[in-house]
Amino acid sequence: MNTPIYLDYAATTPLDRRVISVMQPIFENLFGNPSSLHRFGQQAETVLEEARRSLAENLGAQPREIIFTSCGSESDNLALRGTALARRQSGGHNLIVISPIEHPAIQVTARQLAAQEGFEVKTLPVDHTGRIDLGRLEDYLQQNTALVSVMAANNEIGTLNPIREIGKLCHQRGIPFHSDAVQYGAHLPINVGELQVDLLSLGAHKFYGPKGVGLLYVRQGTPILPIQTGGSQEFGLRAATENVPLIAGMAKAYQLAREEYSQRSNHLLPLRDLIIEKVLAEIPDSQLTGGDLQNRLPNHTSFVFENLDGNLLVQVLDSEGFACSSGSACKTGDPAPSSVLTALGYTADWALGSLRVTLGKDTSPVDVDRFLDALPLCIQRAREAK
Amino acid sequence: MTTLPAGTRVVVGMSGGVDSSVAAALLKEEGCDVIGVMLRLWSDPGTQNRCCAPDAVVEARQIAGQLEIPFYVMDAKDAFYKGVVEPFINGYTQGITPNPCLRCNRLIRWEFLLSRARALGAEMIATGHYARIEKQPDGLVRLLKHPDQGKDQSYFLHVLTQAELGKTIFPLADLFKPEVRQLARDLALQVAERPDSQDLCFVGQGGNYRKFLRKEAPTAFKPGPILDPEGNQLGEHSGLAFYTIGQRKGLGISSEEPYYVIHKDPASNTLVIGHSVDLGRSEFSTRPVNWISGEAPVKPFHADIKIRYQSRSVPGLVTPLPGQGVKITLTEPLPDVTPGQAAVIYQDQVCLGGGEIRQEEL
Numbered sequence: 001m002n003t004p005i006y007l008d009y010a011a012t013t014p015l016d017r018r019v020i021s022v023m024q025p026i027f028e029n030l031f032g033n034p035s036s037l038h039r040f041g042q043q044a045e046t047v048l049e050e051a052r053r054s055l056a057e058n059l060g061a062q063p064r065e066i067i068f069t070s071c072g073s074e075s076d077n078l079a080l081r082g083t084a085l086a087r088r089q090s091g092g093h094n095l096i097v098i099s100p101i102e103h104p105a106i107q108v109t110a111r112q113l114a115a116q117e118g119f120e121v122k123t124l125p126v127d128h129t130g131r132i133d134l135g136r137l138e139d140y141l142q143q144n145t146a147l148v149s150v151m152a153a154n155n156e157i158g159t160l161n162p163i164r165e166i167g168k169l170c171h172q173r174g175i176p177f178h179s180d181a182v183q184y185g186a187h188l189p190i191n192v193g194e195l196q197v198d199l200l201s202l203g204a205h206k207f208y209g210p211k212g213v214g215l216l217y218v219r220q221g222t223p224i225l226p227i228q229t230g231g232s233q234e235f236g237l238r239a240a241t242e243n244v245p246l247i248a249g250m251a252k253a254y255q256l257a258r259e260e261y262s263q264r265s266n267h268l269l270p271l272r273d274l275i276i277e278k279v280l281a282e283i284p285d286s287q288l289t290g291g292d293l294q295n296r297l298p299n300h301t302s303f304v305f306e307n308l309d310g311n312l313l314v315q316v317l318d319s320e321g322f323a324c325s326s327g328s329a330c331k332t333g334d335p336a337p338s339s340v341l342t343a344l345g346y347t348a349d350w351a352l353g354s355l356r357v358t359l360g361k362d363t364s365p366v367d368v369d370r371f372l373d374a375l376p377l378c379i380q381r382a383r384e385a386k
Numbered sequence: 387m388t389t390l391p392a393g394t395r396v397v398v399g400m401s402g403g404v405d406s407s408v409a410a411a412l413l414k415e416e417g418c419d420v421i422g423v424m425l426r427l428w429s430d431p432g433t434q435n436r437c438c439a440p441d442a443v444v445e446a447r448q449i450a451g452q453l454e455i456p457f458y459v460m461d462a463k464d465a466f467y468k469g470v471v472e473p474f475i476n477g478y479t480q481g482i483t484p485n486p487c488l489r490c491n492r493l494i495r496w497e498f499l500l501s502r503a504r505a506l507g508a509e510m511i512a513t514g515h516y517a518r519i520e521k522q523p524d525g526l527v528r529l530l531k532h533p534d535q536g537k538d539q540s541y542f543l544h545v546l547t548q549a550e551l552g553k554t555i556f557p558l559a560d561l562f563k564p565e566v567r568q569l570a571r572d573l574a575l576q577v578a579e580r581p582d583s584q585d586l587c588f589v590g591q592g593g594n595y596r597k598f599l600r601k602e603a604p605t606a607f608k609p610g611p612i613l614d615p616e617g618n619q620l621g622e623h624s625g626l627a628f629y630t631i632g633q634r635k636g637l638g639i640s641s642e643e644p645y646y647v648i649h650k651d652p653a654s655n656t657l658v659i660g661h662s663v664d665l666g667r668s669e670f671s672t673r674p675v676n677w678i679s680g681e682a683p684v685k686p687f688h689a690d691i692k693i694r695y696q697s698r699s700v701p702g703l704v705t706p707l708p709g710q711g712v713k714i715t716l717t718e719p720l721p722d723v724t725p726g727q728a729a730v731i732y733q734d735q736v737c738l739g740g741g742e743i744r745q746e747e748l
Contacts, residue, residue: 312505315458319395319421319506334426335461385505 004321005367009360016208022252026245051251058258060191067216067234072182072203073105075216079178079199080109084146086223093146095120100343101130130159147176152184156327156340157290158300167196198222209253213246265298271368275301299359308353311335313382327354392417396510397503402445404577405514409557422450422457428467433590469493478603481652482726492545512555515539527551529737534562541695544730544740548680610655623657632722666719672729673711675741690732
């Protein structure tokens, strides 16, 4: 087997060396607690606040609107729980509106808020590609709507949603709007003012930053309560001693993403389009899932194949040296059709045979060619075993 | 151990236990391109299948990580339910005592795993079984007992065919259990020392198969008459599934001379009991028989017969019957000849094959 080729950048990305260079000296020399009064604390605080300033600037936000968290999922939790509870406290708002293609960090959290806190949860209608039907959004923006949460770009099917338009409608009614931009932010520039979001989640490891760090943008004045209580770090919204090296690493990684977005997209788009074209042409009984070429992440391809075990296909591909993923794949061998594909109307015959191939800045055209050469046989072998 | 070209891709069925872990390690050491696979099997809802419980998955994954081999868990739940669990339930409904491990080996651990191995580009599979495969000059393979007679598992493997055994490696073929344990220690493999279990894997902790059957095969739990061999009613039984041939305890009939279960008749839901003189059968039929050579013998021959995994083998005469069966005549009667269990036929070290012991009298 040749050197394995990594084609799962939507799951995570390798650390950029330039990010490591920023973090290394902080790990080694800057151990102070940013909350401490002495100089050790002050040094750490300086680095922390510089990271906050840099990220705020790159997002079009104010530094005090940036809340550091441990990951995108935590940011989603803080946004949903914190704002839903604050809105109920202040105005009795009891309805949470989400899309059916949200990340589990939103879907499962919303379900728990319904089961344990008595919130009502409504799911927005979407088209076959997972895009929100804007014409019907207004029906969900009611007197008692506590907040709306719609992901900017979907992890599983790559669909981009019309965030600006959703935000505009929410704002006309004074309803807070959250967007999970964990995938989106890795590939497309964000200006929180233009996107009309009140809350926005990011996770560093999707853009060549470290794992274990993320952020939540919270527009000034947005009702929100802390969900992790204790010290007054992060403007009282997240009690925990800040992880300074990881936060500095995230700031650097986002700075690099900001500088290299167009260069990275120019590299990724032709490769993405080649994969989509070839797969649909060469694999019988195949469909592209999610957004069309205009409304899709630049690194993202996702398919379903009829009459195929997606779990097995990913294993076969891995045994041939290609690391991909499947919406139905699970490491415990207990496959279930993905809730996203089911929500989009795919039957189990198709939904169980899903494959996601996501590219990154280090993916070469040769990697893609080798993948495309190997895929038809891998699919045939997986189908024969079914 | 084997003579495989370096880099041959082999799928090893892994359980996280010491045997399959060492099997994988030995193949890896030999230069094979080893892939570890664990099959996800069905279990009674609310219980965990012992063969693929979450702990076992974590342990096997850990071993695979230590050996630096890929490891995949594959879903075999449907195939296992249809191929193993359903016939088990049906068997009890019909009054026999099926051995699900035999169907599992044939349909799941070989047929299913081989199909998945092919998908992974592997022509060979390996397991941690204690048995030997010998390739003969004519290209055919023979299944032999393991030299560690206490561990020999050929009984469970008599269901395999030439095609299957030809694609199988038993890396533990020449190793005794203490050596296998020592190898695991030498390799610093963090294997779980789980006790060997004879319990059914799919009915949950403790292998309480009666509770499972009560739900799945209710007709096997209908009370009915207990008769003596002459047809006199001695009492009432609480359901045929509670009894196996040769059973002495729990009959609820008091007598100076102990009673044993000698026959179960599902058609009339009757349990027949008798004294030790009535117990024991030396002649029974076995059908269908899997002949490992692929060819059924035409003439009667002498062989050693094993009617349970744990029982010793007994000499007997094997007489081919029309169709796919044989008549087996033992030199001495055995008290626990149990319809549904397998009679496995050996000549010296060679396992020739075997089949299911039939209910009907000859």
